[in-house]
Amino acid sequence: MKKLINDPKNAVNEQLQGLAAAHPELHLNMNPRYVCRKNIPDGKVAIISGGGSGHAPLHCGYVGYGMLDGACPGEVFTSPTPDQIYECAKKVHRGAGVLFLVKNYTGDVLNFETAAELCSMDGIQVQCILIDDDVAVKGGGHTAGRRGVGVTVFAEKIGGAAAQAGYNLEECADLCRRVNVNGRSMGVALSSCIVPEIGSPTFLLDHDEIEIGIGIHGEPGVERIPMAHVDELVEILVEHIFSDPEYVRVVREMNLASGQWEDVQLVSEPFTDSDEFIVLVNGMGGTPLGELYGVYRKLASMCDERGVRIKRNLVGTYISSLEMQGFSISMLRADDEMVKFWDARVVTPGFCTPECTSEIAADEEKNAD
Amino acid sequence: MKKLINDPKNAVNEQLQGLAAAHPELHLNMNPRYVCRKNIPDGKVAIISGGGSGHAPLHCGYVGYGMLDGACPGEVFTSPTPDQIYECAKKVHRGAGVLFLVKNYTGDVLNFETAAELCSMDGIQVQCILIDDDVAVKGGGHTAGRRGVGVTVFAEKIGGAAAQAGYNLEECADLCRRVNVNGRSMGVALSSCIVPEIGSPTFLLDHDEIEIGIGIHGEPGVERIPMAHVDELVEILVEHIFSDPEYVRVVREMNLASGQWEDVQLVSEPFTDSDEFIVLVNGMGGTPLGELYGVYRKLASMCDERGVRIKRNLVGTYISSLEMQGFSISMLRADDEMVKFWDARVVTPGFCTPECTSEIAADEEKNAD
Numbered sequence: 001m002k003k004l005i006n007d008p009k010n011a012v013n014e015q016l017q018g019l020a021a022a023h024p025e026l027h028l029n030m031n032p033r034y035v036c037r038k039n040i041p042d043g044k045v046a047i048i049s050g051g052g053s054g055h056a057p058l059h060c061g062y063v064g065y066g067m068l069d070g071a072c073p074g075e076v077f078t079s080p081t082p083d084q085i086y087e088c089a090k091k092v093h094r095g096a097g098v099l100f101l102v103k104n105y106t107g108d109v110l111n112f113e114t115a116a117e118l119c120s121m122d123g124i125q126v127q128c129i130l131i132d133d134d135v136a137v138k139g140g141g142h143t144a145g146r147r148g149v150g151v152t153v154f155a156e157k158i159g160g161a162a163a164q165a166g167y168n169l170e171e172c173a174d175l176c177r178r179v180n181v182n183g184r185s186m187g188v189a190l191s192s193c194i195v196p197e198i199g200s201p202t203f204l205l206d207h208d209e210i211e212i213g214i215g216i217h218g219e220p221g222v223e224r225i226p227m228a229h230v231d232e233l234v235e236i237l238v239e240h241i242f243s244d245p246e247y248v249r250v251v252r253e254m255n256l257a258s259g260q261w262e263d264v265q266l267v268s269e270p271f272t273d274s275d276e277f278i279v280l281v282n283g284m285g286g287t288p289l290g291e292l293y294g295v296y297r298k299l300a301s302m303c304d305e306r307g308v309r310i311k312r313n314l315v316g317t318y319i320s321s322l323e324m325q326g327f328s329i330s331m332l333r334a335d336d337e338m339v340k341f342w343d344a345r346v347v348t349p350g351f352c353t354p355e356c357t358s359e360i361a362a363d364e365e366k367n368a369d
Numbered sequence: 370m371k372k373l374i375n376d377p378k379n380a381v382n383e384q385l386q387g388l389a390a391a392h393p394e395l396h397l398n399m400n401p402r403y404v405c406r407k408n409i410p411d412g413k414v415a416i417i418s419g420g421g422s423g424h425a426p427l428h429c430g431y432v433g434y435g436m437l438d439g440a441c442p443g444e445v446f447t448s449p450t451p452d453q454i455y456e457c458a459k460k461v462h463r464g465a466g467v468l469f470l471v472k473n474y475t476g477d478v479l480n481f482e483t484a485a486e487l488c489s490m491d492g493i494q495v496q497c498i499l500i501d502d503d504v505a506v507k508g509g510g511h512t513a514g515r516r517g518v519g520v521t522v523f524a525e526k527i528g529g530a531a532a533q534a535g536y537n538l539e540e541c542a543d544l545c546r547r548v549n550v551n552g553r554s555m556g557v558a559l560s561s562c563i564v565p566e567i568g569s570p571t572f573l574l575d576h577d578e579i580e581i582g583i584g585i586h587g588e589p590g591v592e593r594i595p596m597a598h599v600d601e602l603v604e605i606l607v608e609h610i611f612s613d614p615e616y617v618r619v620v621r622e623m624n625l626a627s628g629q630w631e632d633v634q635l636v637s638e639p640f641t642d643s644d645e646f647i648v649l650v651n652g653m654g655g656t657p658l659g660e661l662y663g664v665y666r667k668l669a670s671m672c673d674e675r676g677v678r679i680k681r682n683l684v685g686t687y688i689s690s691l692e693m694q695g696f697s698i699s700m701l702r703a704d705d706e707m708v709k710f711w712d713a714r715v716v717t718p719g720f721c722t723p724e725c726t727s728e729i730a731a732d733e734e735k736n737a738d
Contacts (some may be wrong), residue, residue, distance in 0.1 A: 002559040002579065004599040004660035004696060018666030022682045036460075049710045056658040190371040200695075210371065230373040285657040288692050289425040289719075290384045291373035297387030313391045317686075323657050323694065327373060345723055350658075354714055354723035 001199050003323075008196035012053045012075055019060055025130040026063055027091075032081065035060040036070035043174050045163040046070065046092040049156055050085060051108050052077040054195070055216060057350025058152065058319045064348030075237070076087065076195050076322070077217045079107030085115035087125060087328050097125035097169035101155050103148025104132035111190055113261070120259055127173040130251045131155055133183045133330065135244040136213030136221050143243060145249050147215050150325035150330030151183030153318045154342075159352060160293035161341035162303050170256055175341075181268045184244055186237045187328030189214035189284065193321050196336060212236055215286075216321045230291070234298040237329045242271050242306075271333060276304075278312040278342055280330040284319035292316065295327050312342055318350070370568050372692075377565035378507025381422045381444055388429055395432055396460075401450065404429040405439035410598070412531040414541050415439065415461040417526055418470040418580050419454060420445040420477050423564070424585060427521065427688045433717030436723035439471035445691070446586045448476030454484035458493060466494035466538035470524050470545060472517025482621065482630070488711050489628055496542040499620045500524055502554045502699065504613040505582030505590050514618050516584050519699030520552030522687045523651035523711075528721060530710035539625060544710075548701060550637045553613055555606045556697030558583035558653065562690050581605055585653075585690045595696050599660070603667040606698045611640050611675075640702060647673075647711055648683040649699040654689035656696055661685065664696050681711055687719070 005011040016035065020028035027038050040046060048061045050072030059071035069092040072080040089098045098119065102112045109130065116126040131148035159176040167175065189211040192201035202218035205211060210228070213221025222240075247268040255262045281296045283289070296315050303310050311334060319328075332338065345355035376378040376580040385404065389397035395408050409415060418428045419441030430578075439527035441449040458467045467488065471481045478499065485495040500517035528545040536544065556579040560568035571587035574580060579597070582590025616637040624631045650665045652658070665684050672679050680703055688697075701707065714724035 002577075002596050002694065004559075004602070004656065004663055006600055006663075011659075011663065013432065014666050015662040016661030018664070018669070018684075021669040022662065022665050022684050053582070054657075054659065056662070119589065122651040192375075208371075221455060227371050229375040231375055233373070286655040286692060286694075287373065288423075288654040289430070290380075290423065290691070293372055293387030293425070294375075294380065294386040295387070295393050297383050300387070300390040315387075315391050317658065320657055322659070325371065325655075325692065347723065353541055353724050354716065355723070 001194050003007065003196055005196055011196050012073060016073065017240055018059065019349060027230040029087070032087050034070055034072045034084050034085040034347060035063050036092050038064055040069050040092055040094050042094045043096050044094050045096045045169050046089070046094060046098045047101065047160055047163050047172065048072065048085065048088055048098060049152070050074070050080045051103050051105070052079060052217070054322045055319050061350030062156050062348050064346070066164045066346035066347045067156055067351060076197065079111050082111045082118065084115035085112055085120040089115060089119050089126065090122065093124050097127070099159065099163070099169060099172050099176065100126060100128045100153065101159065102128055102130050103152055104130050104145055105146055105147065116254060122143065125169060125256060127169055127254050127256060128252070129155070129173055129176040129180065129280060131180050133185045134215065135184050135186050135240055149187065149216050149220065150185040150282050150319055150328050151180060151332065153280060153334045154183055154278065154330065155179045157346065158338050158341040159237065161344035161346065165344065169232065175337070177228070177266070179273055179338065181266050181332040183330060183332035184241045184268070184271065185215045186240050187235055187284070187326060188212050188237065189326040191286065192218055192324040193285065193324040195322070200310065214326060216319060218321065219311050225367065230294050231298045234295055234302065234329070238299065238302050241331055245270055271331065273306045275333045276309040276311050278332045278334045279310050279336065281315045282319055282328045283317035284326040284328070284332060286323040286325040287318060289316060292327060302341055311339055346368060370563050373567055374565055379515040380565050381442060385429065386444065388718060398456070398460070400542060400733055401453040401456050401489045403433065403439055403453050404432050405457060405461050409438050409461055409463050411463050412465050413463050414538050415458070415463060415467045416470065416529055416532050416541065417441065417454065417457055417461065417467060418521070419443070420472050420474070421448060421586065423691045424688050430719030431525050431717050433715070435533045435713055435715035436525055436717045436720060445566065447614055448474065448480050451480045451483035451715065454481055455487040456496065458484060458488050459491065462493050463476045463614045468528065468541050468545065468666040469497045469539060470528065471497055471499050472521055473514055474516065474650045475513055483710045485623060492494070494538060494625060496538055496620070496623050496625060498524070498542055498545040498549065500549050501618065502549065503584065504553050504555050504609055518556065518585050519651050519688055519697050520549060520701065523533045523552055523630065523699065524548045524646065526715065527707050527710040530713035530715065533603045534713070546635070548707065550635050551639065552699060554697055554699035555609050556583050556653070556695060557581050557602055558693055558695040559717065559734065560655065560694040561587055562654065562693040564691070577591050583695060584689060587690065589691070599663050600667045603664055603671065603698070607668065607671050610698065610700055614639055620683070630728060640700065642675045642677050644702045645678045645680050647701045647703045647707065648679050649687060650684045651699065652686035653693040653695040653697070654686060655692040655694040658685060661696060668698060680708055
């Protein structure tokens with residue numbers, strides 16, 4: 001195992017110390033462990049996410065102006081504990097409530113819900129929004145359901161910008177819920193990764209074999225096939241995403257009026273060719289950026305052929321799985337409100353753009369000779 | 370070889386098509402091949418760089434507002450041809466001359482010089498600034514000298530911002546030359562990469578062996594050692610960088626008054642503990658971001674112990690070697706002018722920050738509770 005670490009037991013802590021050293025605008029709390037902004041305006045809804053480590057820049061790299069207020073990193077591929085989330089929530093709460101963005105894994109859901117209850121007892125209003133976008137998983141109803149993957153990046157960026165712009169807790173929650181039910185993702189792994197404390201690959205692939213529908217922790221996908229050209233792989237993923245039928249599931253959310261949990265039925269309508277999208281071509285950690293642009297080329301050309309409009313795109317490594325090789329495609333059926341908040345200024349270690357990115361880009365484009 | 374490509378012969382072209390599809394503000398010319406901004410103000414110095422492909426986001430990912438005006442990508446790890454550079458220069462020239470930023474590899478230097486001569490014959494004033502910062506190479510004088518690596522990112526960002534701010538050709542060249550002689554870098558490889566058209570690893574390392582002083586194309590370093598803890602690796606690189614003595618070499622630059630080449634002696638003074646730096650912790654392509662923050666932790670702590678001040682830092686994959694695992698450290702002894710242009714707004718696919726990044730960060734920091 002060749003990794004740039006010291007003792008595997010301290011690797012997560014040391015990497016967080018590196019992040020905090022590089023970004024003095026962030027506060028790193030070690031016991032319990034969380035990362036948060038130092039300066040959060042009074043009256044602003046606070047947004048927290050978290051989950052196992054190993055997905056950098058998600059989540060700690062998205063703490064900052066216009067995105068997350070706090071992030072709670074567990075050990076590698078391991079849920080954070082309720083006290084991490086609870087202490088982080090108390091630290092970032094500014095009187096307007098706290099929104100938890102929770103990727104749909106059993107431990108994450110349980111621990112965020114427990115933290116929400118602890119916050120409620122302190123009089124801090126909390127809402128939990130689940131992210132469950134991985135179409136490789138077909139379950140629904142009351143099953144564990146779909147994994148939360150790339151759409152988390154959309155929810156954190158768009159919800160974070162809305163909170164920064166002054167949306168209240170219910171408005172932020174509504175928007176993030178809407179992002180989730182309008183988002184779909186799927187990935188493919190070319191190689192496994194190695195969890196430092198385990199020291200051996202999470203799964204084994206033959207030298208010419210790949211895993212379609214891989215999870216971000218190496219969970220099995222829908223099938224193993226021989227290595228194929230990038231165009232074929234993109235076709236497979238896009239086909240899965242666009243043929244994914246209506247997806248109905250029941251999730252627990254807080255009733256903000258009563259302070260009680262209630263079951264909420266969520267429905268994701270299938271994508272159609274007349275929808276408009278923000279798309280993410282995401283690297284798994286060990287895949288070079290050049291190859292991701294090769295993925296985007298085919299994705300853009302397929303969308304073009306279908307008449308599907310891509311309004312915005314993001315190509316790079318935004319939700320990784322340590323050094324795994326592979327990529328995922330996430331698509332968000334985006335309305336104008338989502339696009340507006342997608343374009344808003346963001347200043348975090350992992351996502352940083354001026355407010356006017358698209359304006360400058362359009363200006364560069366229109367004056368072409 | 371598991372790579373996200375179709376035919377290795379077309380991989381570079383297809384990835385550039387993906388880049389252009391994702392960024393309609395860029396113009397991709399295919400014959401000869403270059404990427405440039407569509408909208409360059411009249412009277413602005415144009416800045417061009419280029420070199421072999423496989424180092425994304427360098428160079429094509431740095432074309433845009435506040436950085437490069439054009440980039441000329443060769444095949445993977447292969448110099449661009451003079452006609453690529455010449456045609457790109459004619460396209461981006463806006464009457465104020467063109468600055469070539471050239472990494473010090475024999476083919477690159479030769480072809481950029483040839484292109485400069487072709488431009489001169491057309492009455493386009495060109496200056497060539499060499500980047501040669503890799504302290505793993507000890508040569509000097511009239512030898513091929515040191516390889517150009519991470520300091521290229523500093524020169525492109527700082528020189529690009531100066532050109533955007535209205536510096537003339539001589540001022541841009543002076544600033545970039547100053548960046549080069551005040552920059553030092555060194556890298557380490559944990560694994561090789563595979564050039565698609567070759568299909569086998571560029572070099573072989575045992576399962577527990579690493580290469581100290583690796584070049585960005587897999588050129589041999591200073592030694593092979595057993596895999597070590599990240600802290601030890603950072604110590605080795607920082608030790609090499611800080612103990613690197615005065616480095617004197619003779620390079621060819623254009624005499625802008627006479628339009629003739631002349632030999633220029635450049636001197637890099639050794640770093641001292643009272644210097645102040647912009648530092649880059651750079652991933653080689655296959656190394657996850659979390660591990661790079663582990664590198665930064667040790668680098669920051671070593672600088673702190675020495676009393677060395679890090680004014681700005683950048684952690685991520687900015688000059689890669691396909692899917693190679695490993696990292697490099699680049700340090701720039703930076704004066705206020707360099708820091709000002711480092712902080713300036715930049716909008717490119719690979720480097721994008723609002724002008725006020727450091728202002729927002731400072732604001733976040735100072736209001737801490």
